[in-house]
Amino acid sequence: MTSGTAVAPNDEATSVTEGRRGGDLSRYVLRRLVGAIPLVIGISSIVFFVVHLAPGDPARLLLPPGGGDQDVIDQIRRNLGLDQPLHIQYVKWLGSFFTGNFGYSFSQGAPVRAVLANTFPNTLLLSGFALAVAFGVGIVVGTIQAVRQYSAADSILSVVLLFFYSMPGFWLALMLVLMLSYQARNIWEWPIWFPASAMVSSDFGDLSSVGRLADRLWHLVLPATALSLSLAAGIARYMRGSMLEVIRQDYVRTARSKGLPERLVIFKHALRNALSPIITMVGVYIPMVFSGTVIIESVFAWPGMGRMIFDAIGARDYPLVVAGTFFFALTVVLANLLADVLYAIADPRIRYESDV
Amino acid sequence: MSKTLLSVSDLRTWFHTDQGVGRAVDGVSFEVRAGETLGIVGESGCGKTVTSLSILRLLPEPPARIEPGSSIVFDGEELLGATQERMRALRGNEISMIFQEPMSSLNPVYTVGSQITEALRLHRKMDRVEARTEAIRLLGEVGIPDADRRVDEYPHQLSGGMRQRVMIAIALSCEPRLLIADEPTTALDVTIQAQILELLADLRARHGMAVLLITHDLGVVAEVCDRVVVMYAGQVVETGTVDEIFARPVHPYTRGLLASLPAVERRGQRLESIPGTVPNSTDWPEGCRFAERCSEVEDACAVQQPLVQLGNTSRVARCWRADP
């Protein structure tokens, strides 16, 4: 101590417990992971029973309408294991699940694992990109609105955001295709238009690596916009509220009273606090994006898992539906965990709380 | 008499809302001399906090507006016309401020150290290492033990008293000439209140800065202030030195405040209290604003009484019954 102040520093004891260090954080992650196992199994089981209890025979769907006699159908059912009682099927399914064997997709004629390996990365690319755009745009717009509260820009943006927020993604997708793909290219002859289907151009193989990246991004524009616009509007609305709450806080006034420029007050002191509640919303937004992919992937002929699940439900392809939803659920659980870890990093107070 | 450092005259800070105009501060004048401690005393809602925030222009505008005709002069410079840039150069540097709520005045997501070094790096252009060393020194100076460890802790790891010490360290970091302390001890336990007040008095003596202490507690005023401004309903009702005010209060409101203090010589008696509450700032009464709570009200109180100078002292009071 450098000074000889007269005051003895015997305030009330520093009652706050010592912080959880790195090891504790990984233990926390592990505990959350273990806790998530029943959740994921529960979700998949619900889907298993819902799909299996449904009327309609997958064996018939494999045959041409009206074709095939009873013997053929029985043979197919035996091959697929559908002749056994439901609880046996369930136990078998559960058992094969733990060995990483998700069964055989009869509508695709390939192991489920192979189908998933082909489609899941595409869905992750699309939804990850859409989420990143939604969060980026939403946070920036919401912050601008909060800082300019009561201004004309704030009111106009609020109405515009609510408009986008109220818009069904599939309709937006069609409008985007109509305007920015078809009309822009064929009628208005704009220099810029965007592809309305597939993930890459047909000449993708001939492109340079930069060209490939550009081609991928170019194909992502419309589906990602359709998927993320209403989400971005929702995040912006939430962000505006969070930011307005934070800029009323005492510590923001403290920052101003130090003479900090407004830019630092907002982007250093206010923003990081306002982001915490937004991060926790990841757990709500990711299932929403996955829901969205079911429709958006169908519209844009995107070879992803959302579209595959939709087709599989129609074909009563049980193993594929159940494994697909399992992966959706697993991703949501992992993303929630990631959000909690990010939250703990963004807000030092959280790490010290003992439980979930 | 030392020279005037801060002079506030006819300050009117009004809030323009849908519910009407709240005249929170309505014609307040006082001055702070270099090196002295001036107390502003009053109940909650009397406008003392708004006055202090007006000086640094920290109120959100809108809804707040400092009305034309008001003047705040700091060291010869009119602050109400100053640019935002100039104000930022003064804040935290020449004039700094500590607030009522140590629990919420520090940013929860940054370490104590980084919140202290911010002002040092901004105003005193220190580099990272210098600023950190200085922050540790400051933490020691405000009486935080183990400063080189505490500097890397987050606010939630500190007790309320510790946090208020950190706030004081931030406020002191650039050697300000005026420190505005807005109810710095209200949110703290009584024993810690005394420590913080002692610390403030000690630091003032050592650094020679002036302190503007906002409080509702006359006991605090008696302990640390040189002079007192008593505010009621957005106006100054009485000023004087601490000795004068305590020995010979003129305004019935000041007398009421003093009578409501517990005192050893009145042991066993009931504490006095002032009936009623402060009226709403959108709706100040005509005439004397204290009239409806005053035990000595007379017909003349229906007309507003301007401040009366008492004798040839510097004391003033806003009451018909004050003898000139």
Next chain:
Amino acid sequence: MSDERRDGAAWARVVSAVLPGLPQLLRGRVGSGGILLTSWLLLGAVFVRGPGHVLAALTGSWDERVAGWTVLAGLIAVWTWSGVDVKRSHEASTRGMSQWQLATRAFSKNRMAVVGLILIVLLYLVALVTPLIAPHHPNEQYDLASMRLIGLSATHPLGTDQLARDVLSRILYGARISLSIGFVAVGISVTIGTFVGAIAGFFGGVVDSVIMRFVDMVISFPRLVLLIAIVAAFDRSFFLIIIVLGLTLWPSTARLVRAEVLSLREREFIQAARALGFSKRRILVGHLIPNAVPPVIVAATLGIGNTIVLEAGLSFLSLGVQAPTASWGSMIADGRAHMFNAWWLSTFPGLAIVFTVLAFNLVGDGLRDALDPRLRS
């Protein structure tokens, strides 16, 4: 002063007799004035255009009866309400107003929310009187050779579809599907969610953890996938869709109510009720649930918008109400095949969804601001 007011009232009563709502509008009460006046004009126009139609409808099919009676009862109700309303003094002071009156006042100051409310009232009225205003029958097919995919025209203001049906009429009829599904499904989910959430929050412990684990599970699941799985699995009917939407929506309400109950439980008035020895059931039903109502109302209003979008999504995937019943989602889906030569097919039903959902969201936002005492200041 009092003379002046009496004159004013007399003048207002005369105006109200001709154009109900106008006196309120002129006094700046956009909310009640706007609703009364637009309802009066809409229903009045329906009546004036064909009084015979309206009267005939009173004894027609079930559909037509509802429409006819809505017109007559609506006109009488609007006229009477406005007449009674202008007689009352409007000089109520802020003091002594109940929470609900304060909230109403705050809500009516919010212009956008009031516009949303007027829009919703009009939408429901239109849905009720559709048989009297739709230019054509929604499933009526005109000559396929000459009337297919005709663009906007006087006889078909929004064009015709691939089966030569009138798009405007189909949109008007489709409103009934969206509005009733939204309303009923949210009603179901809010009722379940409120009780489940209140029970979890109030009893805590094991009950709470079990319920909330289940809620977490449902919430972390992509809802559309679940909906598709259930709807695809069973015979889809209007009622199945309503019930499935209602049953998948309640967990978020439950979470909201639980949080509210948890914070209310610690508040003084609940502690006081406990100290007075009230039974648990009485505290829960009499004190906790009523106080959790404001956030639930807000969530429900916003939820109607979400549900309408969700139902449209199911219809778009041809998992909604079955053809040929017109629903906005299936109209968009049908239009997709002809999008490049008949843009109106998908565009207008989509706009109908956007503006309907927008209206509910505007009202939801307005309610949230009005019901939050912190924001009212």
